[in-house]
Each structure stands twice: as C-alpha cells, then as structure tokens.
Amino acid sequence: MFLPHIGLSELEDECFSKILPKAVTMFESMIKEILDQVGGLSSQNTELCALLRNILQAMMQIIDALSSCVRHIGTLEEAPDLDAIRSLPTCILKVLKETFQHCKESEVVYCGRLSLVADLLQGLFKEAYSLQKGLLELLDRVSLDSSAPEEEVSDIVAVIHNLLDICSIISNLDIALHANTWKFLIKQSLKYQSLVEEHLHHGDISNSLCDNLLASFNNCVELAEQIKHAGLQEATQSPEYKLFQKTAKMCRFFANTLVHYIKEFKFFLTKYCNCYHQLYLQIISKFPPSLCAPTLPSALSMELNAAALVPMDALLLQLLPLRPFAEFVLQNDLRSAPDHELPRCLLLLSVLDQLASQPEEVLQLWYTGSQFSEETPRLPLYQALFTSFRRCYPERRVPVLLPGVMMKGQAQVPVTLHKHICVQLCASVAALPPVYFPVLERCLFDTVLQPDTQTALLATDVWCFTARYGTAELCLHHVLLVAQLVKSCTTECYQSAHLGLLFKRMVFLMTPDHQTELVAHFPPSEVENLAVWRHVLLRALSQDARHRVEADIINLTQRALTDWQNGGYKLGQVDKVNTVLFLLLAVVRVQSPPEEQCVLSAMRITTQLWLRMCPDQVQTHPVLQCTLQLLLSISAILVKNIEPQVICQAVLCVDNVVSQKCADQLQLAALEFLSSLGKIFVPSDSQNQILPRLSSLFAVLLADRAWLLQQHALEAFSQFAEITNHEEVISQSLSVEDTKTKVVNYLSKTVNAQEDVESRLQRLKLETAVIEQHNERLETTEENASNELSAEAAAGSEPSPKRARQEAGSEDEYSRYIQTAESALKALQALANIPAPPPQWLEPRLQELQTLIAHISTAKPTT
Numbered sequence: 001m002f003l004p005h006i007g008l009s010e011l012e013d014e015c016f017s018k019i020l021p022k023a024v025t026m027f028e029s030m031i032k033e034i035l036d037q038v039g040g041l042s043s044q045n046t047e048l049c050a051l052l053r054n055i056l057q058a059m060m061q062i063i064d065a066l067s068s069c070v071r072h073i074g075t076l077e078e079a080p081d082l083d084a085i086r087s088l089p090t091c092i093l094k095v096l097k098e099t100f101q102h103c104k105e106s107e108v109v110y111c112g113r114l115s116l117v118a119d120l121l122q123g124l125f126k127e128a129y130s131l132q133k134g135l136l137e138l139l140d141r142v143s144l145d146s147s148a149p150e151e152e153v154s155d156i157v158a159v160i161h162n163l164l165d166i167c168s169i170i171s172n173l174d175i176a177l178h179a180n181t182w183k184f185l186i187k188q189s190l191k192y193q194s195l196v197e198e199h200l201h202h203g204d205i206s207n208s209l210c211d212n213l214l215a216s217f218n219n220c221v222e223l224a225e226q227i228k229h230a231g232l233q234e235a236t237q238s239p240e241y242k243l244f245q246k247t248a249k250m251c252r253f254f255a256n257t258l259v260h261y262i263k264e265f266k267f268f269l270t271k272y273c274n275c276y277h278q279l280y281l282q283i284i285s286k287f288p289p290s291l292c293a294p295t296l297p298s299a300l301s302m303e304l305n306a307a308a309l310v311p312m313d314a315l316l317l318q319l320l321p322l323r324p325f326a327e328f329v330l331q332n333d334l335r336s337a338p339d340h341e342l343p344r345c346l347l348l349l350s351v352l353d354q355l356a357s358q359p360e361e362v363l364q365l366w367y368t369g370s371q372f373s374e375e376t377p378r379l380p381l382y383q384a385l386f387t388s389f390r391r392c393y394p395e396r397r398v399p400v401l402l403p404g405v406m407m408k409g410q411a412q413v414p415v416t417l418h419k420h421i422c423v424q425l426c427a428s429v430a431a432l433p434p435v436y437f438p439v440l441e442r443c444l445f446d447t448v449l450q451p452d453t454q455t456a457l458l459a460t461d462v463w464c465f466t467a468r469y470g471t472a473e474l475c476l477h478h479v480l481l482v483a484q485l486v487k488s489c490t491t492e493c494y495q496s497a498h499l500g501l502l503f504k505r506m507v508f509l510m511t512p513d514h515q516t517e518l519v520a521h522f523p524p525s526e527v528e529n530l531a532v533w534r535h536v537l538l539r540a541l542s543q544d545a546r547h548r549v550e551a552d553i554i555n556l557t558q559r560a561l562t563d564w565q566n567g568g569y570k571l572g573q574v575d576k577v578n579t580v581l582f583l584l585l586a587v588v589r590v591q592s593p594p595e596e597q598c599v600l601s602a603m604r605i606t607t608q609l610w611l612r613m614c615p616d617q618v619q620t621h622p623v624l625q626c627t628l629q630l631l632l633s634i635s636a637i638l639v640k641n642i643e644p645q646v647i648c649q650a651v652l653c654v655d656n657v658v659s660q661k662c663a664d665q666l667q668l669a670a671l672e673f674l675s676s677l678g679k680i681f682v683p684s685d686s687q688n689q690i691l692p693r694l695s696s697l698f699a700v701l702l703a704d705r706a707w708l709l710q711q712h713a714l715e716a717f718s719q720f721a722e723i724t725n726h727e728e729v730i731s732q733s734l735s736v737e738d739t740k741t742k743v744v745n746y747l748s749k750t751v752n753a754q755e756d757v758e759s760r761l762q763r764l765k766l767e768t769a770v771i772e773q774h775n776e777r778l779e780t781t782e783e784n785a786s787n788e789l790s791a792e793a794a795a796g797s798e799p800s801p802k803r804a805r806q807e808a809g810s811e812d813e814y815s816r817y818i819q820t821a822e823s824a825l826k827a828l829q830a831l832a833n834i835p836a837p838p839p840q841w842l843e844p845r846l847q848e849l850q851t852l853i854a855h856i857s858t859a860k861p862t863t
C-alpha cells in the first residue's frame with residue numbers, strides 16, 4: 001500500500017534493505033517452528049493442527065507480499081538498476097530456497113499426517129512458483145554494462161549461484177520449473193559473460209548439469225524398460241509413454257545446455273575434463289552394441305538416441321581442443337571399468353572421425369602423443385585406439401555388431417567391431433597429413449609386436465591398406481623392412497608369428513618387378529634367408545619369381561638332406577632339416593598343382609625321410625617330432641604319389657607315436673595325413689598292414705577329450721569317410737557306441753546344449769582376466785626382444801648384433817646341461833639298438849666320455 005509513495009531511488013535504502021532481511025528471518029523462524037511442533041500433529045490434536053496451518057498461511061502471506069514488491073517494480077516504465085533493488089532478489093531467493101526445500105521434504109516432515117496440511121503446502125508451492133517467475137522476469141529487464149561496479153557484479157553472481165542451489169532442490173519437484181530455472185541461469189551467465197566468468201563456480205554449474213543429464217537419462221532408460229515390459233510401446237497416449245517423452249525432452253535439454261555452457265566457458269572448465277569423459281562413457285554404455293545396454297523397442301531407442309547420443313558428438317567437438325581432455329583420454333595406463341572399455345574405444349573412434357575438420361594444433365595434440373618429459377604422458381591416438389581394442393575381449397568374442405558402411409546399391413549391414421574399426425582407421429589414414437605418417441607407422445609396428453593376435457591382425461590390416469594406398473615404392477620399402485625384421489627373429493615367439501603374418505600379406509601387394517627385387521635381396525638359396533621365405537605363400541609371387549624360389553628351396557632341401565646323410569644322420573643336424581622341410585611344405589602347398597619335376601623332387605626327399613623315421617626315437621626327441629609333423633603335412637598333399645610301402649611305414653610310425661602321449665600339433669598333422677588316405681586305394685598286399693592301424697588311429701583320436709582335437713578328428717574322419725573306397729575302416733573305427741554317436745551328431749549337425757547369454761558373458765569376462773594376465777606375462781618375458789626389433793625398425797637396415805648371454809643361476813645351468821646330456825645319451829642308446837653295426841670310433845669316444853664324467857664328479861669349485 002505504501003510502496004507507490006516511495007521513489008525508486010529510495011526503495012532500497014528506505015524499505016527493502018530494512019524490511020526484507022527481517023521478513024526472511026521471520027520466514028525461517030516459521031519453518032523452524034513447524035519442524036519443532038510437527039511431531040505432535042494428528043487429526044485429534046486440532047489445536048496444533050490449526051497452529052501449523054496458521055503458520056503455513058502466514059508464510060504464504062509473506063510470499064504474497066514479496067510478489068507484490070516484484071509486481072510493483074515490474075509496473076515501472078524503465079528497468080531499474082540492480083543497485084536500486086539489490087536486497088529484493090537476494091531475500092526472495094532465500095525464501096524460495098526455504099519454501100522449495102520444505103515442500104520437497106514434506107513427506108518426511110509430516111510423515112503420515114501430510115493430508116492435514118496438503119492443501120496449504122500445494123498453495124505455498126504455487127505462490128513460490130509464481131514469485132520465482134515474477135522475479136526472473138524482473139531480473140531479465142535489468143542490464144549491467146561493462147563498467148558496472150564490483151558490488152553489482154557480485155550481486156548477479158550471487159543470483160546465479162542461488163538459482164543453482166534452487167535447481168538442485170527442485171529437480172524432482174516440477175519439470176517445467178526446473179527447466180526454466182536452468183534456462184535463466186545459463187542466460188544470465190552468458191548475458192554478463194565478460195563480467196562474471198572469472199567469479200562463477202564453473203565446476204559446480206557444469207557438474208550439476210552433468211548430474212542432471214545423467215539422472216534424466218537413467219530415468220529415461222528405466223521408463224523405456226518399464227514400457228517395454230508392460231507392452232505399452234504402441235500406446236503413445238499412455239501416461240507412461242508421455243512421461244518418457246517429457247523425461248527425454250529434459251535429457252536433451254540438459255545435454256544441449258551442457259554443450260553450450262562448455263562452448264562458452266571451456267577454458268574455465270579444463271579441470272573437469274575427467275567428469276565429461278566419465279559422462280560420455282556412462283551414456284554410451286547404455287546404447288548398443290555395449291554388452292550392458294538394455295534391449296529397447298526401436299521407437300523408444302530412437303527417441304533416446306536423439307535425446308542423449310546425438311548431443312554427445314557435439315560435446316566431444318567442444319572438448320577436442322582441450323589439452324587436459326586429450327591427456328586424460330590418451331593416458332597410457334588408463335583402465336576403464338569393464339563395461340566402459342567398448343565405450344572408450346568408440347569415443348576414440350569418434351575423436352578420429354572429428355579430427356578431419358580440426359586445426360593443426362588440435363591434430364598435433366591428438367596424433368603425436370607426448371613429446372617431452374615435462375609433458376603429462378599421453379599415447380598417440382592410433383596407439384590408444386589399438387590398446388583400447390585389445391581390451392575389448394568380450395565384445396570381440398560375442399561378437400558385438402556395429403553399423404557397416406553404406407554403399408551404393410547395397411543395404412547397410414552390421415559388421416564386427418574389428419571390421420568397423422578397420423574401416424574407420426583406413427579412412428583416417430587416407431586423409432592423414434603426411435607429417436603424421438611416421439607416428440602412424442610406429443604405432444602399427446608396436447601393435448604388431450604386442451601379444452594379442454587379433455589386435456596385431458587389426459594393425460596388419462591397416463598397415464596393408466597403408467602400403468597399398470601409397471606408391472609401389474613405398475610398399476616395397478615396407479616389405480623389405482618387415483622382411484629384415486622377420487629375418488632377425490631367431491626364435492619362435494609371438495613377435496615372429498605376427499611379423500610373418502604381416503609379411504605374408506604384404507607380398508601379395510607387390511608388383512612383379514618388386515617381387516623379383518625381394519628375391520634378389522633375400523635369396524632363398526642362402527640358409528640365413530629361410531626364416532623370411534617360410535612366411536611367404538608362394539602363390540602370391542609372379543610366375544618367374546615363384547619358379548626361382550621353388551627351385552632354390554628344393555635344391556637347398558636336397559642339399560641339407562645330403563649333408564645330414566653324409567654326416568651320419570646326427571641328431572644335432574635335424575634342426576636344419578626341419579627348417580628346409582617347412583619351406584618344402586610351402587612349395588607343395590601352392591594353390592595350383594605343383595610342376596611334375598617339383599613333385600618328383602619332393603617325393604624323393606619325403607621317401608628318404610620316412611625310411612629314416614624310428615618311432616622310439618621320435619618319442620624321445622622333440623626335434624624329431626617336429627620332423628614327423630612336417631613329413632605328415634607334406635605327405636598329406638603328395639599322398640597320391642607316395643609308394644604303398646612308404647605309406648605303410650608312415651602309418652606304423654604314426655600309430656606308435658599317437659598311442660603314446662604326444663603334442664597336440666603332432667596329432668593335428670596326423671589327422672591331416674589320415675584324412676588324405678581316403679584319396680587312395682591301398683593295394684591288397686598292403687591292406688592288412690595299413691587298414692587295421694588306420695581304424696585304430698581314428699578310434700583313438702575320435703575318443704580324445706580335448707574339444708579342439710575332437711573337432712579336428714570329426715572333420716578328418718568325415719572327409720576320409722566321404723571319399724574312401726575302404727568302407728570297412730569306417731565301421732571298425734566306430735566300434736565304440738559313444739564315438740559312433742559323436743560322429744552321427746556331427747554329420748547331422750546336431751547342436752549340443754548351448755549356454756544362455758548371461759552365462760556366456762560371465763564366462764567371457766572371466767576369460768578376459770586370464771588372457772590379460774597371459775599376455776602381460778608374455779610381454780614381460782619377451783620385452784627385450786621387442787625392444788631390439790623396435791630399435792632395428794627405427795634404424796631401418798641391418799640387424800643388431802646378438803646380445804651377450806645373460807648369466808643364469810648356477811642351478812638352472814646345471815639342470816639345463818644335464819637334461820641335454822641325458823637326451824643325447826638316450827638317442828645314442830636308441831641307435832645302438834638298431835641291427836646295423838656301430839662305427840669303429842664309437843667305443844673309444846664312449847671311454848673318453850666316461851673319463852670326462854669322472855672328472856666332473858670329482859671336480860672342486862674354484863674360488
């Protein structure tokens with residue numbers, strides 16, 4: 001009533017500053033009185049009920065009086081200066097916070113007696129709602145210029161922070177009020193950006209936006225699952241569906257608001273990049289193909305996608321230039337939660353996709369990794385992507401499926417994670433500025449040398465694309481480098497296998513002239529180059545290059561066999577024979593039929609070796625088991641050309657070895673050989689020696705409990721049975737009912753009981769830990785070898801000299817040498833049992849050995 005009689009210039013000093021703080025104090029005392037008295041409230045206690053209702057009505061009167069103040073100021077023609085009403089927003093916001101907090105806690109405060117005051121609480125909330133709306137409209141008319149005094153800037157900052165507190169209170173009270181409060185908060189922050197940006201609690205604001213976004217998103221997911229389970233996905237007018245749409249709208253609002261806020265204040269938000277990273281992972285993890293994503297109807301999934309997933313790309317675009325974000329995402333030792341490994345991989349892919357439109361400094365930030373020791377360590381983007389893919393073991397095994405690339409005239413089909421990443425990586429390589437190719441090549445090389453084979457295969461795919469995408473000369477350079485590294489691997493290890501796979505693939509990409517140059521660089525006629533050619537599929541070579549390589553290998557094999565024969569078939573020379581046999585296998589394994597001369601040479605070599613195979617010696621010496629394995633694989637290819645007596649010798653040898661416990665790879669080679677015997681007809685004079693043993697071998701191998709060997713045995717037996725003329729072998733092999741049932745089930749493609757999806761996922765997660773430990777153990781064991789190869793690749797030419805032997809513990813040394821001596825003596829004993837007379841020099845040498853053993857026994861250690 002008296003406000004109209006006070007001038008605007010006097011309102012603050014004469015009225016608001018004196019009265020409003022007392023009104024706030026009175027309002028707070030009323031709430032305190034309610035909290036103190038409400039414990040005795042009941043329908044029988046009418047006096048207390050009336051008291052509390054009177055207090056609530058008095059609170060509504062205070063709010064109404066404050067609304068009158070706001071309305072009065074709003075009727076003035078010109079917008080007031082903030083200084084002229086500075087107590088009004090401050091006091092109103094305090095009252096609003098108390099009111100909304102009281103309404104929010106009403107169920108707890110009034111317990112089961114809420115119905116006695118519910119009408120007044122509802123009225124109180126409506127009055128507060130109206131008061132806030134009027135205040136925000138009034139504040140929207142206020143303007144500060146760049147020369148505003150510090151007090152007014154502080155007042156605006158206080159308003160923004162108070163509104164933030166109110167947002168945290170009303171988040172579950174009213175969707176519209178919550179959204180409008182946030183809109184005004186952000187609007188004021190941007191309106192006075194230059195004035196307030198250094199004073200705002202940016203962390204509180206952005207964290208609150210993240211929390212609200214995540215809460216609304218999780219509510220959306222829960223509502224969508226409830227709608228699905230209730231079968232209401234088609235009932236778009238149902239209350240549940242409408243609530244889902246409202247919640248999705250809020251989710252989209254918070255996502256877009258967060259993106260906008262980061263865009264405007266990004267350089268004040270660098271400390272909170274971890275929060276944004278975790279938010280991104282949590283949201284992505286709820287969408288396919290994540291293993292923990294719920295299965296939702298397509299309509300609901302599309303709305304959820306538009307509300308949360310689409311804004312994530314915009315969020316990422318704002319975060320890309322921020323060094324702390326890159327440093328966090330590209331941490332070398334960053335371990336995500338198991339459910340976040342795939343989302344992290346997809347995040348890195350999104351970064352890769354968005355980098356194409358970024359300036360040079362952003363490319364350098366992500367592509368190069370940390371360059372100096374004083375920098376926070378970070379991996380190059382490509383290395384981080386390969387590392388992340390390696391950790392997605394369950395997703396690779398399931399396998400999860402992602403959208404494939406759209407192609408003209410073809411429908412989009414889902415693809416595996418491997419293929420999806422491979423396509424994205426190759427597209428990135430095609431657009432990669434040349435300055436970053438050395439970093440890419442280093443990442444590819446390091447990934448090929450790590451122990452996870454599928455990750456190495458992914459790097460191989462990308463490397464082959466890189467070589468093919470460039471010039472033929474670049475491809476030649478890569479092939480020669482990899483060939484040199486393959487040659488440097490002097491032992492069997494996972495690095496050798498992975499490099500060999502890469503080399504095998506790259507040879508296919510070479511021009512015929514460059515293949516000839518490769519042959520000239522690494523002549524197969526030289527023993528030291530055999531490690532290179534053992535990895536080459538000869539059908540990849542041009543006709544001229546292939547003929548030269550085949551001729552060199554056959555000549556070298558024959559020479560090695562002759563040397564072994566002339567040296568008295570010494571066990572120490574068998575390794576050399578095995579090396580050339582591996583290459584001979586590559587020669588006879590070419591896709592097109594080998595030339596007649598090649599077959600004859602291979603037959604002659606194979607026959608010589610089969611006649612030297614002694615089952616007892618094979619059981620004793622692993623090196624001879626390797627020889628037998630190679631012989632079986634070669635003989636399986638040349639079986640139609642092998643003489644019956646040689647086949648008889650081979651079956652006899654296999655029967656003796658398989659009847660004892662032997663290595664899995666030897667059993668697999670035996671199955672390959674046995675299967676091939678279905679292609680030939682055994683002469684009648686040899687049938688009694690071969691066919692019963694053949695039945696016995698199949699029966700033993702089909703009964704093996706190891707699932708991998710059992711599967712190969714079933715495949716080999718079915719192939720044999722399909723083409724053989726000796727049907728009696730089939731029935732004799734299946735004399736045991738259990739074996740017969742296995743074969744029948746296999747041939748009829750009967751599927752055994754399958755584990756449910758949840759059990760399979762749990763098993764894969766358990767396997768993940770075991771495989772990671774195994775790979776880490778491999779990396780630790782062979783780290784030095786990888787480092788040497790890396791250094792050699794950097795040098796790009798000659799292999800480094802062999803390392804000096806590391807001194808082992810004395811006990812290990814004794815153990816190793818005594819085992820070697822025992823093996824040699826057992827082999828000598830086996831030779832002595834052969835009817836042929838021993839050489840004359842044997843007895844004197846044995847006496848010398850006895851003397852040496854006596855000296856060793858009586859020797860005293862020197863100090």
